[in-house]
Amino acid sequence: MKRTLLIATVAILATAELCAQATKTTANINQVWLGYFNQSRFSKHWGSWTDLHLRSKENFFDNYSQSIIRLGLTYYIDNTTKLTAGYARVFIYPADNHNAVTRTEHRPWQQLQWHTSFSKTRLMQWIRLEERFRRKIKNDSTLADGYNFNWRLRYNIWYEVPLCKNGLKPGSFSFIANDELHINFGKEIVYNYFDQNRFFLGFKYQVSPTSNLQFGYMNLFQQLGAGNSYKNIQAGRVFFFQNFDFRKKSS
Secondary structure, three states, rough: OOOHHHHHHHHHHHHHHHHHHHOOEEEEEEEEEEEEEEEEEEOEEEEEEEEEEEEEEEOEEEEEEEEEEEEEEEEEEOOOEEEEEEEEEEEOOOEEEOOOEEEEEEEEEEEEEEOOOOOOOEEEEEEEEEEEEEEEEEEEOOOEEEEEEEEEEEEEEEEEEOOOOOOOOOEEEEEEEEEEEEEEEEEOOOOOOOEEEEEEEEEEEEEOOEEEEEEEEEEEEEEEOOOOOEEEEEEEEEEEEEEEEOOOOOO
């Protein structure tokens, strides 16, 4: 009888421990994301990529959480498909759970992007591979030597529906739906192979033949490294895009 009680007690304690480990915590956060994007084409096959980002930390306008500078060199396979490789520098300030430390990240990246046009709508997709070198943190106020490393794969799909009869001419509006999935992998990834998903609904205003403004609502759901901690971010997103073609026009 005593042996049975002992086994039952151990089983109950083990189950309680497993349940405690499985308890999920989700932080609900409100942010604002600002971004600038530039894709320029210089010749039949070559162009450049630039994007800049600034993101608030919480309560929409309290402090800053992250900034990014991303550059790339683009090879145009044709007018609808292109390859880009580049480098991004990321600043996370302050880092989560380390209030006095700004964490930096070096992020080489490679991408395949392609466009599909239908009679009235447009579809854009890309697959991006990132190599993430994130600075180690010693304590709340000190960075450590070295970097943590993992790979991340991102798939982005973007769909546009014009809302005006004049299509995509300056002064027109479009409806935008966008989803982007992030997957982690590498020997340092243990729990969060799923990194995050970003879902966006909003509008595009065509400012000029080469520029447009996109604004709307984004939901970001992210799994953190511990595996049982999550972020649910509700964000207002405002991005400004410019696409320049510097190729010589044939007379």
